[in-house]
Amino acid sequence: xxxxxxxxxxxxxxxxxxxxxxxxxxxxxxxxxxxxxxxxxxxxxxxxxxxxxxxxxxxxxxxxxxxxxxxxxxxxxxxxxxxxxxxxxxxxxxxxxxxxxxxxxxxxxxxxxxxxxxxxxxxxxxxxxxxxxxxxxxxxxxxxxxxxxxxxxx
Amino acid sequence: xxxxxxxxxxxxxxxxxxxxxxxxxxxxxxxxxxxxxxxxxxxxxxxxxxxxxxxxxxxxxxxxxxxxxxxxxxxxxxxxxxxxxxxxxxxxxxxxxxxxxxxxxxxxxxxxxxxxxxxxxxxxxxxxxxxxxxxxxxxxxxxxxxxxxxxxxx
DNA sequence: CCTCTGGATTTAGAAAGCGAACCCTTTCAG
DNA sequence: CTGAAAGGGTTCGCTTTCTAAATCCAGAGG
Numbered sequence: 001x002x003x004x005x006x007x008x009x010x011x012x013x014x015x016x017x018x019x020x021x022x023x024x025x026x027x028x029x030x031x032x033x034x035x036x037x038x039x040x041x042x043x044x045x046x047x048x049x050x051x052x053x054x055x056x057x058x059x060x061x062x063x064x065x066x067x068x069x070x071x072x073x074x075x076x077x078x079x080x081x082x083x084x085x086x087x088x089x090x091x092x093x094x095x096x097x098x099x100x101x102x103x104x105x106x107x108x109x110x111x112x113x114x115x116x117x118x119x120x121x122x123x124x125x126x127x128x129x130x131x132x133x134x135x136x137x138x139x140x141x142x143x144x145x146x147x148x149x150x151x152x153x154x
Numbered sequence: 155x156x157x158x159x160x161x162x163x164x165x166x167x168x169x170x171x172x173x174x175x176x177x178x179x180x181x182x183x184x185x186x187x188x189x190x191x192x193x194x195x196x197x198x199x200x201x202x203x204x205x206x207x208x209x210x211x212x213x214x215x216x217x218x219x220x221x222x223x224x225x226x227x228x229x230x231x232x233x234x235x236x237x238x239x240x241x242x243x244x245x246x247x248x249x250x251x252x253x254x255x256x257x258x259x260x261x262x263x264x265x266x267x268x269x270x271x272x273x274x275x276x277x278x279x280x281x282x283x284x285x286x287x288x289x290x291x292x293x294x295x296x297x298x299x300x301x302x303x304x305x306x307x308x
Numbered sequence: 309c310c311t312c313t314g315g316a317t318t319t320a321g322a323a324a325g326c327g328a329a330c331c332c333t334t335t336c337a338g
Numbered sequence: 339c340t341g342a343a344a345g346g347g348t349t350c351g352c353t354t355t356c357t358a359a360a361t362c363c364a365g366a367g368g
Contacts, residue, residue, distance in 0.1 A: 004244065007195030009205055012273050018262030019190055019255060025266070027186040030325095032177045033168065041161030045346050051163055055326050060347060070265075083334040085345060090158065093265050099289060099299060100261060101173060103254045108172030111224070111247050112179070117307060119166050122289070125301040129292045133253050136288045137278055140296035145252070147279040153271060184356095199315050209357050214316055237365045239314060 011152055025069055030054050030062050039098055043087040063088055103133035165306055179223055184208050184216050193252055197241040217242055257287030
């Protein structure tokens with residue numbers, strides 16, 4: 001049943017594991033919901049707030065963390081006739097999380113969808129069929145999950 | 155610079171978004187670190203605890219949530235000469251998070267790796283080249299990130 | 309019986325989350 | 339010129355959650 005052999009410890013101590021580091025940074029309810037909104041194009045403080053309905057204190061704190069970490073860039077926008085305001089846009093670092101959040105969306109569609117069809121799906125530009133998260137080798141060919149092997153350095 | 159057009163709201167209200175649901179469930183530091191350890195083969199309460207160094211109260215609470223949600227299965231193991239104990243093994247639902255956590259690992263390798271080579275990499279069974287998380291179409295051909303399009307239902 | 313071991317619960321103090329109210333700056337309307 | 343509005347925050351108390359340490363509990367072995 002369990003494809004994963006028993007281990008008493010993980011092979012990499014969490015304190016120098018990049019997965020653990022990523023989890024420290026973005027493994028937080030509000031942080032992830034902010035990134036979700038940002039990937040859908042939300043940029044402004046009040047838009048985040050009314051989308052997430054989270055305390056403004058939490059929001060401003062998380063935005064600060066994400067800017068400091070380099071996931072978001074704080075820059076100024078100006079609507080004519082209004083005063084200049086900051087907006088928070090995803091950096092390359094932030095945008096590169098998109099495949100992961102899409103993967104998590106599809107995981108949620110499968111396991112948390114409550115039988116309803118997925119409200120959003122993803123396709124390749126110009127074609128119709130759905131795409132999915134998977135693993136590929138250097139040439140871009142899919143590698144099936146049971147063929148994945150982990151290799152420790154050294 | 156920003157490839158994502160401005161939006162005031164996300165196209166799917168968070169309360170019936172499967173990504174938001176997934177974030178509610180696993181978007182938590184300890185929960186994700188538990189899943190990380192579980193994907194490396196850790197199964198037992200004390201092993202999780204010494205791996206994560208988290209409060210035992212938190213650990214037992216999180217394990218309960220993950221069991222209730224169906225990500226982990228609680229079953230009994232018995233070492234001869236010892237009393238029977240519960241162990242927490244990943245269900246199919248839990249195992250199917252693996253591509254996502256591997257993708258996050260690789261994201262961390264790129265952005266949080268502090269210049270060091272990745273401590274763990276992934277290959278296809280029997281070959282040597284590294285594999286990576288990506289999107290594929292129905293035929294298993296890679297779809298580049300910039301070619302991904304979201305399609306709303308209805 | 310007494311102790312050891314793994315899997316938890318209890319307890320009390322620290323930290324973080326929360327909602328409401330307030331502040332600050334610029335712009336527009338009267 | 340004065341007042342109100344709008345966006346982007348901070349301040350203030352209160353409540354929840356986290357955390358660490360101690361305790362409990364059941365069965366096995368001596």
